[in-house]
Amino acid sequence: QQQVKQSPQSLIVQKGGIPIINCAYENTAFDYFPWYQQFPGKGPALLIAIRPDVSEKKEGRFTISFNKSAKQFSLHIMDSQPGDSATYFCAASRGFSGGKLIFGQGTELSVKP
């Protein structure tokens, strides 16, 4: 019930394409869903996050879509660039449980020029 399942494990797209990464969760008590981007040798960087009262959120080229009934959320990267090549992690947490984040397994994205 604490798991967050992420797919695909890896993804290759051409520059300008729209990679989509999906996550699914079981615990309906989760109320905060962030996405992190991690480059080799660096810590994860917070990209964008959403709460269950919103179905979509956009920040720049990054969009989260959230489907509360299906317990799924996804990250879309518009007009992807080679510089977006990184590992992306979805996560979930429960407000009352403080800073504990449950992470998906990660998606390695490669954007070809």
Add this chain to the structure above:
Amino acid sequence: KAGVTQTPRYLIKTRGQQVTLSCSPISGHRSVSWYQQTPGQGLQFLFEYFSETQRNKGNFPGRFSGRQFSNSRSEMNVSTLELGDSALYLCASGQGAGEAFFGQGTRLTVV
């Protein structure tokens, strides 16, 4: 504002030794969480401290411990190191719920 600072960046230790890792959170943040990152297990939550009290704990053996000081700085200790403890250890700070900002991590290698 300065980001989350972790020291040291790299460590090599021998099996059976103990190690202490340090984390300085973003100024004003009272929550500090620790995570272990490995290729096989991904990012796993170790524990969280808030205002010097452990608020959450993950499923790690008692060899993993931590503490937080009154200035919110945190340390993590691993005793009796095992080869399987080799990992990137990440610290994240936040206001206590929601947003968490990670440091660059400490790469621990146990030989």
